[in-house]
Amino acid sequence: MAREQLEVLNALDVAKTQLYHFTAIVIAGMGFFTDAYDLFCISLVTKLLGRIYYHEDGYPKPGTLPPNVSAAVNGVAFCGTLAGQLFFGWLGDKMGRKRVYGMTLMIMVICSIASGLSFGKDPKSVMVTLCFFRFWLGFGIGGDYPLSATIMSEYANKKTRGAFIAAVFAMQGFGIMAGGVFAIIVSAAFKASYPAPAYEVDALGSTVSQADYLWRIILMFGAIPAALTYYWRMKMPETARYTALVAKNAKQAAADMSKVLQVEIEAEQEKVASTTEPKGAFGLFSKEFLRRHGLHLLGTTSTWFLLDIAFYSQNLFQKDIFSAIGWLPKAKTMNAIEEVYKIARAQTLIALCSTVPGYWFTVAFIDKVGRFAIQLMGFFFMTVFMFALAIPYNHWTHKENRIGFVIMYSLTFFFANFGPNATTFVVPAEIFPARLRSTCHGISAASGKAGAMVGAFGFLYAAQSKDRTLTDKGYPPGIGVKNSLIVLGVVNFLGMMFTFLVPESKGKSLEEMSRENEEEMEMEMESRPPVVMT
Template sequence: MATIAAPSIFHAELYPADSYTPEGTYWADLPFFRRLAFVTSVDREEAVAEAQKIRGRSVWANLKGYLRDHVLTGIGLGLEGYVLFSIGNLAALFESVWPSCWKTLKECPKQLIDSVTYLEVLGITVGQLLIGVLGDWIGRRFGLLLDAAIMLLGLILLTASWGTSLAGWVVSYAIALFIYGVGVGGEYPMTATLGMENAVGSGRVSSRSDRLHRGRKVTSAFLMQGWGQFLNQVILVVVLLITSGGRRAPDGERYSEAAAQWTFRISFALPAMGTAWLLYYRTSRMKSAGRQLSIAKSKARVTGYDTTSLRMTFSCFGPRVVATAGAWFCNDVFFYGNKLFQSKFISVINSEKDSVMQGWHYNLINVSVSMVGYYLASFLIDNKLYGRRKMQTVGFMLTFILFAIPAFNYKYFTSKVHITSFQAIYFLSSFFNQFGPNTVTFLVAAEVYPTPIRATAHGFSAAIGKIGALLVAVLYNYIGTQTIFKVVPWFALSGALITWIFLPDTTGLDLKEQERRWACIRAGRAEDYHGVAVHPHHLSLWERWHGVGRSYSPELDSQQKIEEMRKEWLEARRATARLEVGEELRREDGGKEDGFSTEISAYFETTEKSDMLISKSDSSLPTSGGSRDEP
């Protein structure tokens, strides 16, 4: 091939200004103070551009954009958060109204009451594994429709749960929760992959928005879970006040059974209507969901489930599986233990021990504090100087410290004199759990894996997490609150260690680079990839110990990218209208011919002609074995 130096027309393609200096140096290769200046400058420029964009649009246009980009993507998780975490809230009401079943256990066996929590967590685990696999196998849209349909069925059964006795009602309630849990479990991998793949897009080159805001786009959908919890608590308070005649139950007295019946059934009927709308919306408006998965399968020549990618993910990315699944397990010991048994925790910080309404008020404060953590995590998740790995590590460490403090001085902090200190500790632990592992685990469990098995990997990691939730669901029924504070901190410390050693930091990483690396790994040529996906900054400590970053070479990678672009240009030229990848490239790149700029296309056209002329010239020369004229 002719050795023609690559002109400056490739500079924007090879060195996007949000990740590289004008000289072509990657931001993570800069010394600390230059890196600080570069990252701050890019973030400031982006913040100004976003502020100008917001000011240039009407309030309605901004609200519509927020609803489209964040709320609609995460509405399934919002509905899930509403229902799933209402179980702990309703447990306090059920204990107050039907103590013979839910508290003294005279009419309902303890195993039956405990099974409500067990079946809920088990259903979530089944859904995460099953629908995660189906989402990669059949398609993203199928998974989205399936989990919405299952959630709707579960909510109908919860609203209508009944029995000829209290024990019979609890059985129907538990079965309905299991069915709903299956749908909830599927919502995790499908929402994460959908939010991420919508952010990344399916074109050849990732957008500036993806590199700078991918984490925010995904976590903005995830924080809808927090809004679901908040709305559930508000609605429970309002409905119970209405059904009880606008008054709180006096101390020592219970709310009526009719008020409790209306309250819990209305609280489930409302999200059922929302879920029915969600199913309609996904059926009619999300017909193109999973476009990036289809393109990835087409490039890999896979039609069904990509078992090769699954097998290679566990063999090549095993430490990443440890990071995402292990950290999620440790987090769910804290998070789900806190939520499923929140009535037990709230009773400790509640001065009115037997007041359902007072306990709900304290929980509303707790959820409000958590919401601040959700939003702060969303705002800082893409900051290259802090990012995913540091946020998760710091969050784990602070929850460890905050739970360890009262663990060994429990009577001091739970006394009336110091109860406000205990309340502050409990609320802060909720804040740092959201501004840390609970948000980050949801994001990275999809982000660190390749497209073909992203939903499966996310579902597997989440399912391992739910084993942690199931562990505490069993354990918390047999140990006291003080013992809980002695047990839980060590899981947080373990989560911090797992994160520090095994989790790669994908903050600021172009995920198309990860797909380029995966293509080399899948072809058995892992050492042929030289791009930023193997930059030491984007690798885990474990991967650096094992020399994964040795192949990083910006110079070789630039040459490789140009050759890859040349091949794609040639393929696009030869593609017919029926070739799906070619069609997607043209649509994604805004109608540019062959998906490339006019200058790059002209360059490839020129060099191709030059190569053809040289090839013809070489073929016309006599070989060493050819005839020659006699003198």
């Protein structure tokens, strides 16, 4: 039998959608807008970095980043993100969501600016400096995942909670699109200011000084939306669920939520005092946690891991796939600034037509059809479209079939976002106990970033052609784009299988999903003296 719900938590569960819900979505969502911009804008400028710093004849492919450097530049932020998700997820449960929330934002602001100011006397030192700052940028971004998800889930009502959490995450789509749009604007401005010579002249350095400003401006722009959000984050009150269930301060929880909901809420300190004491609560590494939530954690970590292998491979290396099918012109026909412009234009088109709509389809339907159905459907269609691209791959490389390839490739993005990319973020914020919620979300998200690292590093090497001349110069042989797409199709199929470990949380309160009220009742029964029959 479950214990009666605290009034302050019940008030949150049944509250009508109000202004504070939308305020919380914007405040938390701007963090994700910045996260996506910072993580994906690097893919817009990696080819430019190769042209600026590796254009001399001594390199295996002049004008292109060596595979190890490209992997480091693209993937180092994910290493930092993984570490940040684990650290700040744990810290959010120990210190409170709000106290940690501002730290992550300041790290993001400082490191976005520092990434654009990367310095060095030679190409290697510039890349090392850039990777250093992007690691710490990722560290701050990592903290945003568990904290934003947990804060939104604990503020929301149970009827529309999925839509609110998904709306926070959907801001990632606008961040991806904003990166492309900003790169288009800046590169177009540079093109107008500095007439472009042919690639061969550009390789000798005639526009290097102008192009060097371009990538730095694009990276530093990510600091602006994060800085604008800092004040509002600091004004948010701590979530009532943390204050009441973890900090055990019902009076403060009631006072905070009375202001937010604009209703009178009884403090009920006696009821809070009688709930599970921290010393009696099971921990993350206990047998009781394994019994209650072990399969749930396996489900959230495995599906996020598999999803991010495919999702980040697609996002980071769109430019390589588009070049392989001939949708983007060959590099030798463009100068450095023009190449950034065309890559940004292609990626913005994909984001506008498939990525952003996919996120908002999830927002619209997640509380109607449920998390499980959306995630299963998304993985299914991602699998179908990946194999449809990979098996007849040679068919798609013909010029007359390129539009069809781009449309089907866009549909994989649509169903990633109207599917597991959104639901893997939502569910871990709903199904674990309040005192472990941020930690478990951080673990699940970190598993996803481990998948992103596999995608960033693995796909880079795998998608290379089997060009013997490059292999002889130290490049490892690849399996080609076709086989890489087949591998990603298999990964999506495995994600569909592991989805069956994830529970449905539609329409249920957080305490009902995490079984916290049942836990409190069980521990109270265990603490009572045994009844002696006479």
